[in-house]
Amino acid sequence: MENRELFNIALKTINHKFIEDYGEFGQVACALETESGKIYSGINLDLSCSLGMCAEQATILEMLKSGETKIKKLIAVHEGGIIYPPCGRCREFIYQINKENLNTIILLEGLKEVKLSELLPSTWMEYRKIED
Ligand SMILES: [Zn+2]
Structure with a gap:
């Protein structure tokens, strides 16, 4: 899928709402394309006491319902069209x-493509292996 199309899917998924006076959701949305070409989207949730989740995590949970785990491309967009890195x-x-997924293409501002490995050069799992 073209980067602009994935951006537009995330942008259309944004649906910012407030929960009484203690939370909000939907001001950030994520869209991802799996290795098989399926598209998933999701929104963030911000509650008090640091509860909630990022749009990326909600989107990944949607993907996991299908049993897929390999992400080809991912983008997160804040309302107003600002692209956020994960x-x-x-x-x-x-x-x-x-x-x-270290090879997942993450779309940044200007739809610049970077691999997850560039944003996560040292994974926690690598260090865990060293300690084991
Ligand atoms: Zn996050």
């Missing part, structure tokens, strides 16, 4: 779902 936790999350 946070550190999401980088490790994407990697631990399938180690071959």
Whole structure:
């Protein structure tokens, strides 16, 4: 899928709402393409006490329902069309779902393509092996 199309899917998925006075959701959306070409999308959830999850994680959970784990390409977009790189936790999350996801193309500002391995040069799992 073209980068612009994946961006547009994420942008259309944004649906920012507030939960009373203590939370909000949908101000960030993610879209990903799996190795087989399927497209999944999801939104973030921000609650009090640091509860919630990033849009990337919600999208990956949608993908896991199909049994797929290999991500070809991923993008996260904030309302207004600002592209966010995955946070550190999401980088490790994407990697631990399938180690071959170090080759996942992450789309950054300007639809610049980088591999996850460039954003996550040292994985937690590598160091865990050394300690074992
Ligand atoms: Zn994250």
